[in-house]
Amino acid sequence: MATTNNYKKVVIFSAPSGSGKTTIVHHLLAKFPQLQFSISATTRPCRGQEVHGKDYHFLTVEEFHKKVNGGEFIEWEEVYTGRYYGTLKSELDRIWDAGGTVIFDVDVKGGVNIKKLLGNNALAIFVMPPSVEELRKRLESRQTDSTEDIEARVKLAEQEMTYSKYFDRIVVNNKLNDAIKEAEQLVEDWLKE
Numbered sequence: 001m002a003t004t005n006n007y008k009k010v011v012i013f014s015a016p017s018g019s020g021k022t023t024i025v026h027h028l029l030a031k032f033p034q035l036q037f038s039i040s041a042t043t044r045p046c047r048g049q050e051v052h053g054k055d056y057h058f059l060t061v062e063e064f065h066k067k068v069n070g071g072e073f074i075e076w077e078e079v080y081t082g083r084y085y086g087t088l089k090s091e092l093d094r095i096w097d098a099g100g101t102v103i104f105d106v107d108v109k110g111g112v113n114i115k116k117l118l119g120n121n122a123l124a125i126f127v128m129p130p131s132v133e134e135l136r137k138r139l140e141s142r143q144t145d146s147t148e149d150i151e152a153r154v155k156l157a158e159q160e161m162t163y164s165k166y167f168d169r170i171v172v173n174n175k176l177n178d179a180i181k182e183a184e185q186l187v188e189d190w191l192k193e
């Protein structure tokens with residue numbers, strides 16, 4: 001992997017799950033061709049429309065631990081009990097070797113850790129839901145998670161919101177279109193710098 005003194009620019013998006021972060025990231029990927037998505041590894045099951053090797057590298061817990069022990073991640077977290085997520089070093093190399101700028105969609109702790117590691121090479125953006133109640137409604141209407149999973153996500157979101165202070169910028173996702181515009185402006189300015 002590239003050494004710390006030749007890290008290139010990255011954009012980090014973190015937020016409590018259900019804040020609209022993934023939708024914003026997809027818009028940015030379509031708008032800025034130089035941005036390339038860091039495909040995380042995870043042990044959670046694949047959801048309906050997701051594709052292995054495009055949305056995530058879906059691994060068994062054994063495969064994931066093997067990669068942890070092999071030092072293949074720049075960061076990893078047990079985001080929910082028994083559900084592991086991590087950023088592979090090989091993803092950064094793949095994107096940087098192709099001349100791209102990495103965009104991460106990671107949990108809040110992962111975002112803080114990548115920001116610490118990459119410092120001024122990283123623009124770290126926290127997407128804030130308008131309220132915890134709104135977040136619960138969004139997770140319910142998404143219909144991708146069980147009631148238990150939704151409760152776990154809401155509980156975690158309350159803790160995660162306290163980490164927003166470690167990010168460079170906060171985008172409040174009250175109206176999705178406004179949040180997308182704001183995120184686009186921040187990224188455009190950052191890519192120009």
Ligand code: 5GP
Binds near residue numbers: 016085086108110
């Ligand atoms: P989901 O299961 O909804 O796709 O993702 C759950 C959470 O895990 C989201 O906040 C997502 O951003 C986060 N996540 C995805 N990939 C990674 C990763 O590589 N590292 C970390 N720390 N979190 C991740």
